[in-house]
Amino acid sequence: MTTPLGPGPEFDRIRRIWGRLGKRVAGAGDDCAIVEMGGTRMALSMDVSVERVHFNLGWMSPAEIGYRAAAAALSDLAAVAAIPKGILVGLGVSGEWPEEHVAELMDGAGNAAQSVGAVVWGGDLVQSDRVIVDVAVVGEFDGAPVLRGGATAGDGLWVTGALGGPKAALDAWMNGREPEASARDRFVRPVPRAAEARWLRDRGAKAMIDLSDGLAADAGHVAAASGVQCMLDADRVPRHAAARELMDALVSGEEYELFVAMPESFGEVQAVEFVQQFGAGLTRIGSAREGRGVVVERKGKPIRMSGEFRHF
Amino acid sequence: MTTPLGPGPEFDRIRRIWGRLGKRVAGAGDDCAIVEMGGTRMALSMDVSVERVHFNLGWMSPAEIGYRAAAAALSDLAAVAAIPKGILVGLGVSGEWPEEHVAELMDGAGNAAQSVGAVVWGGDLVQSDRVIVDVAVVGEFDGAPVLRGGATAGDGLWVTGALGGPKAALDAWMNGREPEASARDRFVRPVPRAAEARWLRDRGAKAMIDLSDGLAADAGHVAAASGVQCMLDADRVPRHAAARELMDALVSGEEYELFVAMPESFGEVQAVEFVQQFGAGLTRIGSAREGRGVVVERKGKPIRMSGEFRHF
Numbered sequence: 307m308t309t310p311l312g313p314g315p316e317f318d319r320i321r322r323i324w325g326r327l328g329k330r331v332a333g334a335g336d337d338c339a340i341v342e343m344g345g346t347r348m349a350l351s352m353d354v355s356v357e358r359v360h361f362n363l364g365w366m367s368p369a370e371i372g373y374r375a376a377a378a379a380l381s382d383l384a385a386v387a388a389i390p391k392g393i394l395v396g397l398g399v400s401g402e403w404p405e406e407h408v409a410e411l412m413d414g415a416g417n418a419a420q421s422v423g424a425v426v427w428g429g430d431l432v433q434s435d436r437v438i439v440d441v442a443v444v445g446e447f448d449g450a451p452v453l454r455g456g457a458t459a460g461d462g463l464w465v466t467g468a469l470g471g472p473k474a475a476l477d478a479w480m481n482g483r484e485p486e487a488s489a490r491d492r493f494v495r496p497v498p499r500a501a502e503a504r505w506l507r508d509r510g511a512k513a514m515i516d517l518s519d520g521l522a523a524d525a526g527h528v529a530a531a532s533g534v535q536c537m538l539d540a541d542r543v544p545r546h547a548a549a550r551e552l553m554d555a556l557v558s559g560e561e562y563e564l565f566v567a568m569p570e571s572f573g574e575v576q577a578v579e580f581v582q583q584f585g586a587g588l589t590r591i592g593s594a595r596e597g598r599g600v601v602v603e604r605k606g607k608p609i610r611m612s613g614e615f616r617h618f
Numbered sequence: 619m620t621t622p623l624g625p626g627p628e629f630d631r632i633r634r635i636w637g638r639l640g641k642r643v644a645g646a647g648d649d650c651a652i653v654e655m656g657g658t659r660m661a662l663s664m665d666v667s668v669e670r671v672h673f674n675l676g677w678m679s680p681a682e683i684g685y686r687a688a689a690a691a692l693s694d695l696a697a698v699a700a701i702p703k704g705i706l707v708g709l710g711v712s713g714e715w716p717e718e719h720v721a722e723l724m725d726g727a728g729n730a731a732q733s734v735g736a737v738v739w740g741g742d743l744v745q746s747d748r749v750i751v752d753v754a755v756v757g758e759f760d761g762a763p764v765l766r767g768g769a770t771a772g773d774g775l776w777v778t779g780a781l782g783g784p785k786a787a788l789d790a791w792m793n794g795r796e797p798e799a800s801a802r803d804r805f806v807r808p809v810p811r812a813a814e815a816r817w818l819r820d821r822g823a824k825a826m827i828d829l830s831d832g833l834a835a836d837a838g839h840v841a842a843a844s845g846v847q848c849m850l851d852a853d854r855v856p857r858h859a860a861a862r863e864l865m866d867a868l869v870s871g872e873e874y875e876l877f878v879a880m881p882e883s884f885g886e887v888q889a890v891e892f893v894q895q896f897g898a899g900l901t902r903i904g905s906a907r908e909g910r911g912v913v914v915e916r917k918g919k920p921i922r923m924s925g926e927f928r929h930f
Contacts, residue, residue, distance in 0.1 A: 339739035343703055344658030344758050350739055352754060354708040356746045391655055396666040396708070396752045427651035427662055434668045434748070440708045442664055442754035446656050 336453050336531075337385035337516060338445070349445040351382035357437040365479050368407040370494040371439060372414030378518070379441035380422055380498035381562040385516035387452045387507040388445030390424035390500055395441055398434030415441065422500040449507055455531035457513035457567035463536055463592040464577070466499055466563045469521060470549025473558030489548035496562040502584050503564055509576060510569045517561035524565055525600045532567070535597030540604045542591045556602065567594055648765050648843075649697035649828060650757070661757040663694035669749040677791050680719040682806040683751060684726030690830070691753035692734055692810035693874040697828035699764045699819040700757030702736035702812055707753055710746030727753065734812040761819055767843035769825035769879035775848055775904040776889070778811055778875045781833060782861020785870030801860035808874035814896050815876055821888060822881045829873035836877055837912045844879070847909030852916045854903045868914065879906055 338349035355375045357363060366374065376393055383390045395415045399408055408431070416426050424443070457463075471492030478485035485493070503514060513532050515524045521543065525536040538556075545555040580588040601608050650661035667687045669675060678686065688705055695702045707727045711720055720743070728738050736755070769775075783804030790797035797805070815826060825844050827836045833855065837848040850868075857867040892900040913920050 339704070339706070341704060341739055343660065343756070346656035346658040348655065350704070350706060350754075350756070352706040352708045352740065352742045352752070354710055354742045354744045354746075354750065354752060356710055356744055356750070359710075359745045392651070392653060392662070394651070394662060394664040394754055396664045396754075398666055398668055398671075398750070427653055428664065430664045430666045430752075432666045432668055433671045434666075434750075436746070436748065438666065438668070438710070438746075438750055438752075440664070440666060440742075440750075440752040442662075442706055442708075444655070444662070444756075 337382040338388065340386065340451050347447050347451075349383050349386050349388035349447070349451065350443065351379060352440065352442045353379035353382065355439045362479065363437065366494050368410040369414035369417075371437065372411035373418045374414075374494050374496060375439035376415040376418035376441050377421075377496045377498050378560065378562060379443045380418060380424065380500065381496065381516040381518070383443050383445035384498045384500040384503040384564065385514055387449065387503045387511070387514065388447055389504070390419070390422045390443060390445045390498070392425050392427040393419050393441055393443050394427055395429035395439065396432075397429060397440075398432050398436070398438035400435050400437075401433050403437075411439070415439075418498070422498050449504065452503070452507050452511045452514040453531070454513055454515050454528050455533075457528055457532035457534050457536075457594045459534055459595045460570050461512055461567040461594040462570055462572060462590050463525070463538065463594060464566050464568055464588055464590050465517075465521065465544065466502055466566075466588055467561070467586050468544040468546040468555075469517070469561055469563065470555040470558045471546035472496075472560045473554050474546065474548035474550070486548045489546065492546060493560070496560065497586075498562060499564050499586070502580070502586065505580065505583065506564070506566050506568070509572060511566050512569065513567040515565050517563045517565055518559060520557040520559040520561075521565060522556045522600055522602065523559075528565065528567065529599055532594065533598070534594040536592060536600045537595055538592040538600065538602045540602050540609060542589060544587055544589045649694040650700065652698065652763050659759050659763075661695050661698050661700035661759070661763065662755065663691060664752065664754045665691035665694065667751045674791065675749065678806050680722040681726035681729075683749065684723035685730045686726075686806050686808060687751035688727040688730035688753050689733075689808045689810050690872065690874060691755045692730060692736065692812065693808065693828040693830070695755050695757035696810045696812040696815040696876065697826055699761065699815045699823070699826065700759055701816070702731070702734045702755060702757045702810070704737050704739040705731050705753055705755050706739055707741035707751065708744075709741060709752075710744050710748070710750035712747050713745050715749075723751070727751075730810070734810050761816065764815070764819050764823045764826040765843070766825055766827050766840050769840055769844035769846050769906045771846055771907045772882050773824055773879040773906040774882055774884060774902050775837070775850065775906060776878050776880055776900055776902050777829075777833065777856065778814055778878075778900055779873070779898050780856040780858040780867075781829070781873055781875065782867040782870045783858035784808075784872045785866050786858065786860035786862070798860045801858065804858060805872070808872065809898075810874060811876045811898070814892070814898065817892065817895065818876065818878050818880070821884060823878050824881065825879040827877050829875045829877055830871060832869040832871040832873075833877060834868045834912055834914065835871075840877065840879065841911055844906065845910070846906040848904060848912045849907055850904040850912065850914045852914050852921060854901060856899055856901045
């Protein structure tokens with residue numbers, strides 16, 4: 307673990323565990339491990355999804371479960387501006403699950419891979435009374451990786467897309483309601499911003515992360531890794547139509563949008579080009595400055611963040 | 619899925635599922651996916667272990683669970699004569715699991731990686747009420763991969779080590795007894811035969827597989843992939859001291875020894891060199907010939923194989 311993580315008990319735990327591995331661990335600590343093999347620089351990551359921890363079977367079809375799990379893992383490659391190449395899918399399902407469902411789930415994972423130009427290289431299929439989907443992803447680079455630790459004071463802080471949809475969907479499900487279609491879609495079909503990330507890298511992106519823990523928490527990881535303070539203007543954070551409160555957009559996790567520190571010279575003109583090219587928004591929501599941690603301001607005054615995103 | 623698998627309902631299921639992925643799947647079907655990236659040829663594989671399916675918590679320490687899971691996955695790299703480079707470890711544990719146990723488990727996985735010259739590149743840590751250990755492994759090549767499909771009639775069929783220990787350990791645990799130490803050790807500390815596999819490759823190995831489903835079943839995969847019949851002489855199969863019956867050595871799974879087809883010219887002189895170099899046995903147990911499937915003979919007469927190895 308070479309890159310400091312932001313604060314929080316979960317991150318403390320991971321930090322201590324990686325710390326014990328000492329010399330046997332290499333490359334970990336960012337969104338991906340970045341390693342050299344035979345002269346090729348690769349990015350690798352793994353994402354485990356467990357039924358009743360990350361999703362419920364009643365919420366999504368098998369194809370959607372597979373799509374979402376693979377897209378979430380592929381988003382880690384996007385976060386370092388890697389080109390997704392292949393995935394391995396480890397699948398645990400009960401012996402009573404119809405084979406058709408297993409095939410649909412793999413189909414969904416294959417579609418997510420295909421959406422960013424990657425393929426399924428293999429995997430494993432085992433018995434488990436809870437559905438488990440574990441996706442390992444491998445990418446390569448056509449330029450420098452963008453890590454969490456490169457932001458410096460003065461950088462503009464930007465975010466892709468609009469935030470809060472996944473939280474709105476989760477809140478609905480947790481309260482026994484069916485989510486709005488657009489919020490549900492953000493949860494079940496996250497878009498790995500792979501091409502977008504490389505576009506941003508080519509325009510000088512200095513630090514980047516994909517939003518899996520929520521904007522406030524993930525900005526904290528960038529702040530910790532870069533040794534800066536991330537000042538976020540809450541009023542500028544683009545909110546998904548289904549997000550009821552501002553705070554929802556700040557803490558909604560599993561967004562898989564990009565939070566990126568761009569040089570000050572990067573401005574609205576380039577942001578418009580981004581929107582034209584990718585159809586997704588790119589919004590400046592703050593600045594990096596001297597200091598540490600994350601400060602969220604509203605109308606120029608810091609607000610208290612209550613709670614962080616946690617898995618339900 | 620390019621390589622035919624041997625018979626059996628589990629393999630039928632995997633075959634159908636991979637078949638649906640069509641063009642989105644590449645490289646799968648052998649012990650590893652073998653892919654090219656940026657001019658580097660890599661081997662990748664993934665192995666999922668689930669509590670109460672593949673192991674019980676009462677049988678092994680957390681460090682042993684981690685060691686075994688990683689060694690089993692690394693054995694897939696050995697099976698194609700790849701050089702293990704790195705692993706990703708996805709871990710699911712209950713929130714009540716002591717952090718110390720999590721760290722010990724990762725420690726065990728790191729030790730297994732180190733035993734074959736690999737390192738831990740990263741992973742994921744999630745909540746799960748059953749312990750899940752998912753290990754993805756990546757290797758590279760210093761020569762040609764050895765696949766399952768290269769055996770031809772006339773080849774000698776050889777096996778490393780002695781078989782039946784893991785089954786003896788499982789049988790004891792399943793009957794509420796503590797296994798003999800040597801059998802237990804074979805279950806909890808399997809040895810990925812990585813260096814051994816490359817030694818065999820350099821001496822002409824034509825087809826190879828690691829014994830995860832059991833000798834009879836895995837010989838079936840080689841027979842199916844190579845389009846030959848594997849004739850095995852049951853009396854020559856090296857039996858672990860704890861294996862009570864001959865049949866135990868034929869069906870014991872999760873051995874992680876190598877089953878390999880060598881050219882007829884490879885003989886006892888070379889086998890002695892192998893033993894001197896690696897301390898493990900290398901025993902000729904049969905021959906490949908025209909035909910299909912696996913025939914197990916005893917005193918020159920075919921015997922019926924009753925049952926295959928299954929997870930308990």
